[in-house]
Amino acid sequence: MNRIDSLFARLRAEKRKALITFVTAGDPTLAATVDLCREMERAGADLIELGVPYSDPIAEGPVIQAANLRALANRIHLPDIMRTAAEIRAVVSAPLVYLLYFNCILQYGPERFLKECLESGIDGLIIPDLPLEEREELAPLADQAGVALLSMVTPVSGERIGPIVRQARGFLYCVSSLGVTGVRGQFSTDFRSFQEEIRKHTGMPTALGFGISSADQVRALKEYADGVIVGSAIVRRVGAAADRADAIRQVGELVRELRLALDE
Amino acid sequence: MSRKGRFGEFGGQYVPETLMNALRELEEAYFRFRDEAGFREDLERLFREYAGRPSMLYFAERMTRDLGGARIYLKREDLNHTGSHKINNVLGQALLAKRMGKKRIIAETGAGQHGVAAATAAAIFGMQCEVFMGREDTERQSLNVFRMRILGARVTPVDSGTQTLKDAVNEAMRDWVSTVGETYYLLGSVMGPHPYPTMVRDFQAVIGREVRTQILQREGRLPDCCVACVGGGSNAMGLFYDFIPEPSVRLVGVEAGGEGVETDRHAATITRGSIGVLHGMRSYFLQDAEGQILPVHSISAGLDYPGIGPEHAQLHASGRAEYVPATDAEAVDAFRYLTRVEGIIPAIESAHAVAWVRKEAPRMSPDQVVVVNLSGRGDKDVQSVARYMGEELS
Numbered sequence: 025m026n027r028i029d030s031l032f033a034r035l036r037a038e039k040r041k042a043l044i045t046f047v048t049a050g051d052p053t054l055a056a057t058v059d060l061c062r063e064m065e066r067a068g069a070d071l072i073e074l075g076v077p078y079s080d081p082i083a084e085g086p087v088i089q090a091a092n093l094r095a096l097a098n099r100i101h102l103p104d105i106m107r108t109a110a111e112i113r114a115v116v117s118a119p120l121v122y123l124l125y126f127n128c129i130l131q132y133g134p135e136r137f138l139k140e141c142l143e144s145g146i147d148g149l150i151i152p153d154l155p156l157e158e159r160e161e162l163a164p165l166a167d168q169a170g171v172a173l174l175s176m177v178t179p180v181s182g183e184r185i186g187p188i189v190r191q192a193r194g195f196l197y198c199v200s201s202l203g204v205t206g207v208r209g210q211f212s213t214d215f216r217s218f219q220e221e222i223r224k225h226t227g228m229p230t231a232l233g234f235g236i237s238s239a240d241q242v243r244a245l246k247e248y249a250d251g252v253i254v255g256s257a258i259v260r261r262v263g264a265a266a267d268r269a270d271a272i273r274q275v276g277e278l279v280r281e282l283r284l285a286l287d288e
Numbered sequence: 289m290s291r292k293g294r295f296g297e298f299g300g301q302y303v304p305e306t307l308m309n310a311l312r313e314l315e316e317a318y319f320r321f322r323d324e325a326g327f328r329e330d331l332e333r334l335f336r337e338y339a340g341r342p343s344m345l346y347f348a349e350r351m352t353r354d355l356g357g358a359r360i361y362l363k364r365e366d367l368n369h370t371g372s373h374k375i376n377n378v379l380g381q382a383l384l385a386k387r388m389g390k391k392r393i394i395a396e397t398g399a400g401q402h403g404v405a406a407a408t409a410a411a412i413f414g415m416q417c418e419v420f421m422g423r424e425d426t427e428r429q430s431l432n433v434f435r436m437r438i439l440g441a442r443v444t445p446v447d448s449g450t451q452t453l454k455d456a457v458n459e460a461m462r463d464w465v466s467t468v469g470e471t472y473y474l475l476g477s478v479m480g481p482h483p484y485p486t487m488v489r490d491f492q493a494v495i496g497r498e499v500r501t502q503i504l505q506r507e508g509r510l511p512d513c514c515v516a517c518v519g520g521g522s523n524a525m526g527l528f529y530d531f532i533p534e535p536s537v538r539l540v541g542v543e544a545g546g547e548g549v550e551t552d553r554h555a556a557t558i559t560r561g562s563i564g565v566l567h568g569m570r571s572y573f574l575q576d577a578e579g580q581i582l583p584v585h586s587i588s589a590g591l592d593y594p595g596i597g598p599e600h601a602q603l604h605a606s607g608r609a610e611y612v613p614a615t616d617a618e619a620v621d622a623f624r625y626l627t628r629v630e631g632i633i634p635a636i637e638s639a640h641a642v643a644w645v646r647k648e649a650p651r652m653s654p655d656q657v658v659v660v661n662l663s664g665r666g667d668k669d670v671q672s673v674a675r676y677m678g679e680e681l682s
Contacts, residue, residue, distance in 0.1 A: 079449065080458055128579045158301060
């Protein structure tokens with residue numbers, strides 16, 4: 025059983041919600057990424073997303089764009105990230121998923137990419153620019169490799185939700201609101217009806233992401249999904265930290281707050 | 289075309305889920321209105337009375353004599369309202385946006401020609417307009433920035449990435465995912481996710497249709513060769529489309545060779561690129577082995593783009609059209625040449641096509657006919673050409 029499926033099965037049995045956290049690989053260094061992941065798990069993260077830095081991350085807001093630039097400035101390559109993932113896997117038991125853009129996989133070669141994902145302990149993939157209509161060129165290979173190709177739904181997906189969830193693997197990434205990733209002060213989404221719409225089609229685990237940054241938001245939104253995803257708020261702390269130790273301390277602090285809010 | 293919106297293996301819809309319903313809505317609206325008599329009449333009237341179509345096909349007699357080979361005709365898209373072929377697509381899409389009930393249009397721009405055309409359409413249709421433009425481009429095309437502002441558009445400089453056209457597209461897409469309900473994304477070239485490459489090509493195809501009629505009147509036969517510059521590729525696609533089924537017509541797209549395709553400072557996507565996915569489409573891109581998009585360079589802000597429209601990718605893959613580079617230096621020479629010989633100041637983009645003709649026309653025979661798309665006028669480029677020549681205009 026894939027680690028993602030085991031995680032959600034366990035959480036469901038324990039009646040707990042998943043805390044999913046994100047860091048950009050190589051921001052500020054790959055060694056720091058290993059430490060950050062270990063610290064996030066210690067502080068209560070259930071699943072970790074590793075962002076693969078890209079030159080043109082069209083789904084990202086300014087915070088993660090800046091992290092991509094910091095990482096790319098270190099001339100980090102995908103094989104380095106694969107090695108780092110394996111190092112993380114050695115010290116972290118939480119499921120690991122990559123968030124990356126499709127061109128990275130296409131150039132690397134999908135077979136080689138999936139094989140190395142498996143060897144490095146990567147459990148799933150989030151590809152923001154691979155919608156339902158285009159996933160056919162990767163989905164059968166991912167299924168074969170046992171790497172979960174996640175799907176995203178948004179408040180404007182409407183009647184696409186049914187067909188999307190039928191293809192979805194792992195957990196369903198529910199985009200909280202229109203727009204790019206980043207910290208939001210408030211949401212205009214009707215989360216109740218969004219959740220009901222999804223539940224008409226599937227009982228699979230769901231997690232809400234995009235714009236969720238604080239313990240208060242976690243408290244307000246956790247009832248609408250099986251988990252919450254926090255990215256930019258963490259990446260912002262990494263970017264603002266004085267040094268590596270400070271980044272680890274600050275990120276740990278935030279993840280602990282989020283965990284408490286989720287378990288209340 | 290096995291899948292929707294594909295040209296062979298190229299094209300597609302590689303965009304975030306948030307945009308998929310918007311693309312479907314756009315596709316449905318486009319295919320509904322495209323064939324509707326009222327829509328076509330409105331567009332034809334705008335083309336005729338507002339844009340100044342049909343644009344002239346001018347026999348460049350002095351250039352023909354000087355080069356001593358093929359007979360050279362210039363398709364005068366530079367004489368259109370707003371000064372380039374961009375107005376064709378913009379009027380079509382703005383009319384569509386209006387029919388769809390959208391109140392706000394957004395656009396990306398490189399040289400500013402598409403931005404100016406979009407701002408113009410927003411003015412006549414009474415819509416809000418925001419144009420995303422790389423910071424570097426706002427500096428080298430300050431005249432067009434001011435034109436957009438006085439037309440009532442908001443120009444948002446883009447500081448991310450390389451601060452050029454690619455990043456302007458990224459930023460426009462980011463805005464669109466945030467405002468997708470009320471906003472119409474008026475994409476400026478035959479690129480991006482389906483249905484844009486098809487729709488923009490259809491609106492630009494008026495260029496080639498007019499050329500066919502005009503050249504048959506003048507020469508009594510089809511041209512031997514059609515030449516246009518390519519960045520994203522909309523003016524070239526517009527010229528080529530009508531001639532694709534005519535095997536006797538050679539189709540040539542001229543890419544930005546920058547400081548030379550052997551250097552890393554160019555934007556010659558087909559000459560030097562490889563197949564990848566960006567901005568919603570599978571096509572050729574200038575990228576490294578891991579798919580990171582490379583910085584590109586051209587003296588021309590309008591060709592300074594690391595990709596090319598998917599239908600061009602297919603025309604290249606099938607061998608129907610050929611794509612060749614012209615350098616900055618060749619383009620500047622051609623810019624000065626056409627100005628002096630024919631009294632026409634071409635856009636520096638279009639000058640790339642002229643550069644190819646200067647090399648090739650002398651090798652052709654005097655009974656052959658070449659049509660060059662003069663996609664825009666060059667007033668906007670006078671400053672950067674002067675700078676290139678080492679002169680500072682105050």
